Amino acid sequence: MMPNLREIIARAPDTSGVYLMKDKAGRVIYVGKAKSLKKRLLNYLGRNLDTKTVILISNVADIEYRLAPTESLALLLEASLIHKYDPKYNVSLRDDKSFPLVKITNEEFPAICITRKREDDGARYFGPYTSASLLREALKIIRKRFPYRSCKQMPREACLYYRIGLSPAPCVGKINKREYARTIKNISLILEGKTDALMKKLLTEMKLRAKKHDFEEAAKIRDQLNALSAIAENYAGAPNQGDLEDLKNLLQLKKLPERIEAFDISNISGKEATGSMVSFYRGLPDKNNYRRFRIKTVKAIDDYGMLAEVVQRRYLRLMKEKLPLPDLIIIDGGRAHLATAARVLAGLGLNIPLTSIAKEEEYIYLGGTLKPIKLSFDTPALNLIRRIRDEAHRFALAYHHILRRKKLIGR
Numbered sequence: 001m002m003p004n005l006r007e008i009i010a011r012a013p014d015t016s017g018v019y020l021m022k023d024k025a026g027r028v029i030y031v032g033k034a035k036s037l038k039k040r041l042l043n044y045l046g047r048n049l050d051t052k053t054v055i056l057i058s059n060v061a062d063i064e065y066r067l068a069p070t071e072s073l074a075l076l077l078e079a080s081l082i083h084k085y086d087p088k089y090n091v092s093l094r095d096d097k098s099f100p101l102v103k104i105t106n107e108e109f110p111a112i113c114i115t116r117k118r119e120d121d122g123a124r125y126f127g128p129y130t131s132a133s134l135l136r137e138a139l140k141i142i143r144k145r146f147p148y149r150s151c152k153q154m155p156r157e158a159c160l161y162y163r164i165g166l167s168p169a170p171c172v173g174k175i176n177k178r179e180y181a182r183t184i185k186n187i188s189l190i191l192e193g194k195t196d197a198l199m200k201k202l203l204t205e206m207k208l209r210a211k212k213h214d215f216e217e218a219a220k221i222r223d224q225l226n227a228l229s230a231i232a233e234n235y236a237g238a239p240n241q242g243d244l245e246d247l248k249n250l251l252q253l254k255k256l257p258e259r260i261e262a263f264d265i266s267n268i269s270g271k272e273a274t275g276s277m278v279s280f281y282r283g284l285p286d287k288n289n290y291r292r293f294r295i296k297t298v299k300a301i302d303d304y305g306m307l308a309e310v311v312q313r314r315y316l317r318l319m320k321e322k323l324p325l326p327d328l329i330i331i332d333g334g335r336a337h338l339a340t341a342a343r344v345l346a347g348l349g350l351n352i353p354l355t356s357i358a359k360e361e362e363y364i365y366l367g368g369t370l371k372p373i374k375l376s377f378d379t380p381a382l383n384l385i386r387r388i389r390d391e392a393h394r395f396a397l398a399y400h401h402i403l404r405r406k407k408l409i410g411r
Contacts, residue, residue, distance in 0.1 A: 008063050009045060011259060011324045012038040013281040014288040017067040018078045020085070024061045028085040033078035033130070035071040036288070056089045067284055072137035079127050080193030099128030100135050102191060109170035109180050111149045112139070112187065126191040145224045146187050149180075190228075199228050244283055247328075247381040250373070251366065253353050257328035258282050261314075263341070264332040264392035265306045273298070275310035276396030279326075280388050290395060304340045307331070311344045319348065331356035332389050335372070338365045357389050 012019075017037050021030040034040030044057055066081070068074035082090050103115045106122035114135055118125050129135045147168045151159065154171050161167035168175035168183070175183075189198040202225050209218035248256050260280045265273065279289035293313060298305040311329075318325060329345075329352055331337050338356035345352055356365045363372035364385065375382040 005057075005060060005063075006045060007324070009038075009041040012041050012063070013065065013067065013286040014038040015067055015286055016069070016071045016074050017065055018074050018081060020064040020066070020081065021056070021060045021089075022062045022064065023059050026062075028081075028087050029059060030056055030087050030089040031078055031081045031085065033068075033071070033074040037065055052089075065282070067281070070137070070141070072134040072141065075129050075131060075134045076138050076191060077193055079129050080191070084193070099130060100132040101125045101127035101129070102135070102139070104184060104188065108177060109149055109154070110184050111151060113150060113152075114139070124188065126188075142187060142190055145228075146183050146190075148183060148187060186224075195228055199225060202228070243380040243384040246379070247384055250364075250375075250381045251328070251353060251355055253328065255327060257353070259324070259326045260328045260330060260388060261326040262330035262332070262388045262392040263307065263310055263314075264389070264396040265303050265310070266393075266396035273306055274396055275306060276392055277310070277314055278388065278392045278395050283384060285391060292395070303333070304336065307333070307337060308340050308344050311341050312348070315345065315348055315350060319350075325350065325352055328353045328355070330385060330388055330392075332359070332392055334358040334363070335365050338367060342367050355385070357385050362386065
């Protein structure tokens with residue numbers, strides 16, 4: 001095992017997604033999916049590994065992650081990446097005939113179904129996939145926005161799926177062949193992992209519909225785009241790589257800030273004061289690593305004291321549990337807030353890069369400098385910091401409201 005592999009795995013996000021294991025030459029040699037990337041990858045550090053897994057791990061030099069909104073959508077991404085990279089150690093998945101496939105039949109109005117047998121019948125097959133239950137769940141998500149026919153034989157009247165909006169009912173002429181073919185093409189792009197291409201295609205189509213004053217259809221396409229954006233944003237793997245590079249250069253960091261943690265204090269009239277910490281991995285929210293803090297030691301209206309308590313509790317715990325530290329910490333506030341957090345970290349003997357952002361002018365403060373940095377509002381680094389800061393504020397405020405509601409109604 002490469003010396004730094006344990007560290008790479010320890011820093012994996014605790015969220016669903018796909019991991020790509022690479023050799024020294026940067027080739028993808030294995031692709032796998034997980035409900036929790038961290039927990040799944042930690043299994044590779046165990047002692048009772050089979051021979052095949054030991055050989056795999058001995059050839060791994062790096063691991064890349066692609067986050068996914070759900071485990072079922074991670075399943076689709078896993079299959080598309082295996083098809084794309086043809087990894088050496090995924091041979092058993094590609095060859096095993098018992099894994100489920102998605103079948104799109106070769107008909108005038110194709111049906112979509114799950115099968116375990118690939119036949120020479122002119123149909124299109126996608127997969128194989130590792131879980132039939134997750135595959136069914138993924139198809140349900142897709143079908144809500146891209147209704148399709150699933151019946152084995154075309155019925156003479158519209159079925160229940162039409163009444164609940166999951167089938168366009170080609171059986172009774174509710175959709176023409178051209179429109180239905182477009183739906184099938186869109187679903188195929190999702191199954192191939194080409195959500196970016198599909199979004200561009202739909203955006204062009206939506207503008208065209210709106211130009212022709214077909215606003216009802218334009219609205220449907222808009223809803224499809226909204227549903228796809230959550231998938232595409234995460235499937236991209238590192239969509240914010242440029243933002244992270246810009247942030248690294250701005251703050252003169254030694255390494256790319258893959259793991260960023262941000263703090264915010266919610267203190268309305270000194271009542272039910274709370275703190276929040278959000279965690280971002282490679283520019284994307286890692287919500288399983290978000291943390292909430294109810295202020296324990298500070299009684300007066302003292303934002304600095306509350307911030308000091310929360311920062312100390314967070315990193316004292318990470319140190320005690322020997323967990324990985326972030327590459328960058330963002331504080332919601334100005335120079336004084338930054339100085340407060342810096343004193344806490346120094347007291348713990350930690351040297352973690354630190355920055356803060358003031359709400360009014362959106363100035364960026366850095367340790368060791370008196371004057372703040374004022375950036376153009378289209379600067380990638382600033383937009384990333386603002387996005388993370390806003391998420392920390394939202395998370396803190398939500399917890400504050402929960403505590404106030406509990407106090408009012410007693411539960």
